[in-house]
Amino acid sequence: MKKLLILFLGILSIINVQTVLANDSTVVKTTLPVDDIKLPPGFKATIVAGKLGRARHLVVNTNGDIYVKLERLRNGKGIVRLRDTNGDGKADDSMYFGNYVGTGITIKNGYLYASSNSEVFRYKLNEKNEVANPDAPEKIITGLVDQRTHNSKSIVLDNDGNIYVNIGAPTNACQVQDRTKGSPGQEPCPILEKAGGIWQFKADGKNQSYGEGVRFATGLRNVVGLDWNGQTNSLFVMQHGRDQLSNLYPEMFNDQQSAELPAEEMFELKKGADCGWPYCYYDQQQNKKVLAPEYGGDGKQVGRCEGVTKPVVAFPGHLAPNGLLFYTGSLFPEKYKNGAFIAFHGSWNRAPLPQKGFFVAFVPFKDGKPSGEWEIFADNFAGMENISSPGQAEYRPCGLSQGPDGALYVSEDAKGTIWKITYKP
């Protein structure tokens, strides 16, 4: 009988039965056990929820409710509220609302704010600290550039009634023909009028668009992770640096250089800042902004990049920082207080070299400035080493939020998993 079974399985594998067994393949594929997320001693990660689909940013309310913004509708909705009603650490109650996909979600002064890829809405929280009218949000911002590429609209508020929205540039390097060898950079880059920067709007405005907003900072190719630093009272953002240096300029860059360059940059933004894209990029090996090859650069020349805003931290190329959070809780050891956590989605543009990222990093801060080297905090979301293509990654970290008890929450958008990271000495 056993032989017959083996024969049967053999036949199954010879004939292409993918279509028949497609549904079963998910069962066979083992999911990464929770302890496989590697953390420093004393920290523990537990899965709060899973299989939410493309879970982008998340925010935890003061009552512990978790709101997750989805980039793919689920039950026809783009926001899910998760709740743990019996206190076992797992969400056991969910409520879906909002009929739009998107990335940004945050809570401030009694309102929940959420973004589609071209608009921002807000929902009043009632006396029970719940969304009062899930089906009737106020539309506060509308008509922002959405050309698919880099269309996530991440959002954060300051303490003076302003909301900041990233509007990513819909190209790689503002070439006349995007991502095309030999195509020069447009001069000036017309994209910067309506994208490639951070815009500031009134948090309580209605239907604001470019006319009502302020271009707060420019020269930012694409920001997904951003946070307001309460210590410095300023905006910090993470830029995704440009792609394909060796592909587009093989005579100047080899694959090794192209995998490491340019840096993924953390900026502290003052109003009016110009971070240099598309004319400049940051070379973390030379510690300077250099002229992009599309604008006559050769990998060394500085030229017009002399005065542009420099990063406060530079990370290796293409790791894709999608979430930024300044930690203000007291649950974690003193070292983490006021420091920055960054969720890296993981690279695709390091090919043909192995991909990297798929972790949550930490940068210690003192008096509003980085006070040490960045380090990996939570690792192994990919579930494997030597990952050659991002599709192989089990999980891809995307959003960060701090719970009322000081726990760190992480969302990821490959499967839609939410972790809670706690600490016990």
Add this chain to the structure above:
Amino acid sequence: MKKNVLPVIMFLFLAPVILHAQTKKPISPKPKAAPVSKAVMDRGKEVYLMNCLACHQADGSGVPNLNPHLVKTKWVLGSKTVLVEQILKGSQGKVEIDGETFNNAMPPLPQLTDQQIADVLTYVRNSFSNKASVVSAGEVKSIRAKIK
């Protein structure tokens, strides 16, 4: 009892597979493609490394939500005209695979020669577990002529 049931279950499992295999017309017009010469595959791979790999990845697996994979898609295995046009004209937001769409744009690559396009498409159609007929430079040439 057990002994009798297993073959029945197996048959029930296999029947749709066999029937499916018999009724389903292969997408490729010529299922029995002649083996492709190593020289063509090597040349095609070289073009792929320089012009496609960044987006579609070394193993053709693509990048989730950004760039589609090249494994047994209807573009890769289907009409050569559509496939060659994909290379010559590029596109954005047009490809949908299993309900997924992709946010990046594929740039047009008309600067590649007819031979390079023929080689890279032959390589793609016979790599990443794809199997389909070769694309010739002549075919690319006539498809290109019709676009202009």
